[in-house]
Amino acid sequence: MDRIRLALVGCGGMGTRHLYGMKELALTSLNNVELVALCDIRQENADMAATEAEKLFGHRPATFTDMETMRRHLPDLDAVSVVTDPAFHHTVACQALELGLHVMVEKPMAITVGACRRMMDAAHKNRRILSVAENYRRDPSARLIRYVLDNRLLGKPYLAWLHALSPGNGIFITPWRHLKAKGGPVLDMGIHYTDLIRYQLGEVTEVYADARLIENVRYKPPSIGDTYAFYQNRHKAMPDTVPADAEDVSAALLRMADGFTVNWIMGYGGSGGISGEMILCQEGRIETYGTRGGKAVLQRNGEEKRTHEQTLELAPGFSLEPLAAHFFPNRITDGNADWRLIALEYHELGEAILKNRRIEVDGTEGMKDIAVVYAILESSLAGRAVTLKEIESCALYDYQREIDDALGLE
Ligand SMILES: NC(=O)c1ccc[n+]([C@@H]2O[C@H](COP(=O)([O-])OP(=O)(O)OC[C@H]3O[C@@H](n4cnc5c(N)ncnc54)[C@H](O)[C@@H]3O)[C@@H](O)[C@H]2O)c1
Numbered sequence: 001m002d003r004i005r006l007a008l009v010g011c012g013g014m015g016t017r018h019l020y021g022m023k024e025l026a027l028t029s030l031n032n033v034e035l036v037a038l039c040d041i042r043q044e045n046a047d048m049a050a051t052e053a054e055k056l057f058g059h060r061p062a063t064f065t066d067m068e069t070m071r072r073h074l075p076d077l078d079a080v081s082v083v084t085d086p087a088f089h090h091t092v093a094c095q096a097l098e099l100g101l102h103v104m105v106e107k108p109m110a111i112t113v114g115a116c117r118r119m120m121d122a123a124h125k126n127r128r129i130l131s132v133a134e135n136y137r138r139d140p141s142a143r144l145i146r147y148v149l150d151n152r153l154l155g156k157p158y159l160a161w162l163h164a165l166s167p168g169n170g171i172f173i174t175p176w177r178h179l180k181a182k183g184g185p186v187l188d189m190g191i192h193y194t195d196l197i198r199y200q201l202g203e204v205t206e207v208y209a210d211a212r213l214i215e216n217v218r219y220k221p222p223s224i225g226d227t228y229a230f231y232q233n234r235h236k237a238m239p240d241t242v243p244a245d246a247e248d249v250s251a252a253l254l255r256m257a258d259g260f261t262v263n264w265i266m267g268y269g270g271s272g273g274i275s276g277e278m279i280l281c282q283e284g285r286i287e288t289y290g291t292r293g294g295k296a297v298l299q300r301n302g303e304e305k306r307t308h309e310q311t312l313e314l315a316p317g318f319s320l321e322p323l324a325a326h327f328f329p330n331r332i333t334d335g336n337a338d339w340r341l342i343a344l345e346y347h348e349l350g351e352a353i354l355k356n357r358r359i360e361v362d363g364t365e366g367m368k369d370i371a372v373v374y375a376i377l378e379s380s381l382a383g384r385a386v387t388l389k390e391i392e393s394c395a396l397y398d399y400q401r402e403i404d405d406a407l408g409l410e
Contacts, residue, residue, distance in 0.1 A: 004102075004350045005077050007037035007061075007070060009092055010084035011049035013173070014106060015040070016230045018083055019049060021342025023056040028343075030323050032350030037074055039064040048230060067092065071099045078102060078353055081133070081346070085176050086183035087407060090115035093130070097122040102129040104349045108191040109366030111183055112400040113374055113391060115409060116367035123363055129352050131359040132366030135292055135341040136192045137199045140320060140328045142290025144311060145279075145298075146200055147318045154300060155282030157201060161263040162193050162289065163274040165249065170221040172268045174234070175242040178218050181406040184246020185268045186211060187373050193266060194372035195361070196289040200279065202257050203368070207375035208385040209252035214270040218242045252376045264376070293337035308332050323347050368392065374400055 008015055025031050035053060038061050040046040046063040054060040064070035071077060079102035082092045090110045093103045103123070109132045110116045123130035136142060148154060172189075176182035198204065224235045248269035254262040265274055279286040284300040295308035312318065312331055320331060327340040351357040361369075371391045379386045381399045390396040404410075 002354070003032050003034045004079055004353050005036045005074070006033050006079045006081060006346075007039055007074070007077055008035065008049070009039040009067060009080045009082050009096070010088075010106075011038050011040040011045040012083070012085070013226070013228065013231050013234065015045075015049060015083040016052055016228050017338060018081060018342055019053050019056055020339040022346055024327070024336075024339045025343035025346050026057065028323065028326055030326070030347060032354060033346045035061055036077065037062045037064060037070055039067055039070050039080075041065055045230075048233075052229070067095055067099065071101070079104065079129075079349060082106060085174070086111050086188070087176070087181060090119050090409075093119045094122040097126045097128050097130070100126060100128065102349070102353050104131040104133055104345065105366075106133045107195070107366070108183060108187050108370055108373070109363070110370065111181070111187075111407065112403050112409070113367060113371050114394055114397070114400060114404055116363065116370055117394070120363040120367065129349070129359060130363040131345070131349050131352065132361040132363070133342070133345045134192070134195045134361045134366070134369070135338075135345065136196055136290065137361075138324070138341045138344045139290055139292050139294055139337055140324070140331050140333055141288065141294035141296045141308060142196060142199065143320060143324075144296045144308065144315065144318055144331065145286055145288070145290045147315055148286065148296070148298065148311065149200055149279070151315070151317075153314055154284040154286065154298065157258070157279050157281045158260050160197075160201060160260070160279045161276065162197060163263075163265045163276045164189070164193065165265050165270075165273045165275070166268050167270050167273040169215040169217070169219055169269065171218045171238060171242060175218070175238070178242060178244035178246055178248070180246040181403050185248050186246070186250045186266065186377065187370075189268070190250070190266050190373050190376070191369055193264075193289075195369045196291075197254065197262055198368060198372065200289050201262065204254045204262075204372050204375070204388055205257050206255040206385055206387050207252055207372070207379050209250060209264075209376040209379040211247040211250040211377050211380040213244065213247050214249050216244050218244050247377065247380070250376050250380070252379070254372070292341060293333045295332065
C-alpha cells in the first residue's frame with residue numbers, strides 16, 4: 001500500500017479548502033493520500049464538496065451523513081480528516097478512533113481540555129494516530145524563525161509580544177465563532193498564536209489575563225473576500241444579526257519556562273485594534289513568529305533590517321522537509337501557501353500511517369495549545385494568575401465546565 005484511503009468529515013468552508021490541499025499533494029510524486037469519501041451531517045454540504053472534488057480529481061467520492069454507515073460501506077478506509085466546527089471535534093474523532101480509524105483533526109483540537117483528554121485516551125486505547133492540523137507553523141517563515149531561535153543567531157529571547165486585535169462588530173467568518181460552547185474568537189484564532197508561541201519560544205508555565213465580551217450582537221458583513229462557492233453561499237444565507245456570548249477581547253501576560261514573558265493582546269471586537277509581533281533577543285529582534293504565507297523579518301543590533309531572503313543568508317544550514325522543499329524551493333512562500341500547508345499536513349499523516357513516522361502536532365501538543373488559550377479564559381474568570389499545570393490537569397476548570405455541560409460532556 002502506498003496511499004492511505006481517507007474520508008473528509010465536515011465539508012464546510014475549511015473542508016473545501018482541504019480538498020484543494022489534497023489536490024496540491026496529488027500533483028506531486030510524493031502523494032500518499034487517496035480521498036475516497038465525504039461525510040457531513042448536512043447532505044447538501046457533502047454534495048457541494050463532492051462536486052468540487054469531482055472537478056479537482058476527476059472522480060466523485062462517495063458521500064455519507066454519518067460515520068458508522070460510511071465505515072460499513074468502506075471497510076478498507078484508513079483514516080478520517082475531521083473538519084467540523086470545533087464543538088464536534090471530540091465526538092467525531094472519538095467515534096472514528098473507536099471505529100479503528102486514524103484521525104487528523106483541524107485546529108483547535110477540541111472545545112475544552114477535557115475533550116482533548118478524551119481524544120487522547122481514545123487514540124491510546126485503540127492504538128491509532130491522532131494528529132492536529134495546525135498549519136501556521138509549517139510555513140517556511142515560521143520554520144526559519146524557529147531555526148534562528150534554536151541556533152541562537154540573535155542570542156537568547158528576553159521579551160516578546162503578540163498583538164492581534166481587530167476592531168468591529170461584524171460576524172467573524174461563521175456565526176458559531178461567537179458562541180462560547182462552539183469556540184469563540186479567542187479559541188478559534190488564538191489557538192494559531194498559542195501554537196506559534198509554544199513552537200518558537202517553548203512552554204508557557206503561568207498566565208495572568210483579562211478577557212471580555214465587548215460585542216454581544218454581531219452583524220452580517222456586506223461581503224466576504226473568499227471566492228469559494230461554499231463561502232459565498234454561506235454568506236448569502238447568513239442572518240443579519242447573531243447573538244454573541246464568547247469573549248472577543250483578551251489581554252494576558254504569559255510566563256515562559258525560560259522565565260521571560262510574552263505580552264498578549266488578541267481578539268475581534270470593540271473600538272480599537274493593534275497588530276504587532278516581536279521577539280526581542282539579546283543580539284537583535286524578530287518582527288514576526290511566522291504565519292501562513294508570511295515572511296521572516298529580523299534585525300541584528302547595529303545592522304539594517306533583514307528581509308526573509310536576507311535572513312536566509314544568515315542561515316545556510318536551514319532546510320525544509322522534502323515535500324516542503326518541493327513546494328517552496330527558495331525556502332520562502334510563493335503562490336498559494338494555504339493549500340500547500342494543508343498538503344503537508346496530509347502527507348505527514350500518510351507517512352505516519354504507512355511508515356510509522358512521527359506526527360509533529362500530536363494529541364499532547366494540540367492539548368497544550370488549547371490549555372494556553374483556556375489558561376487565559378480561566379485566569380480571567382478566576383481573577384488570578386493560573387499555572388499551566390492546573391489547566392492541563394483540569395484542576396482549574398470553572399470556565400470550561402460550562403462548555404462541557406452545554407455539550408453534555410461529563
Ligand atoms: N487552519 C486554518 O487555517 C483554518 C481555517 C478555517 C477553519 N479552520 C477550522 O476548520 C474547522 C471547520 O471550520 P469551518 O470554517 O470550515 O466551519 P463550517 O461551519 O464552514 O463547516 C463545518 C462543517 O462541518 C459539518 N459538521 C458539523 N458537525 C458535523 C458532524 N458531527 N459530522 C459531520 N459533519 C459535521 C457542518 O455541517 C459543516 O458543513 C474548525 O475547526 C475551524 O477552526 C481552520
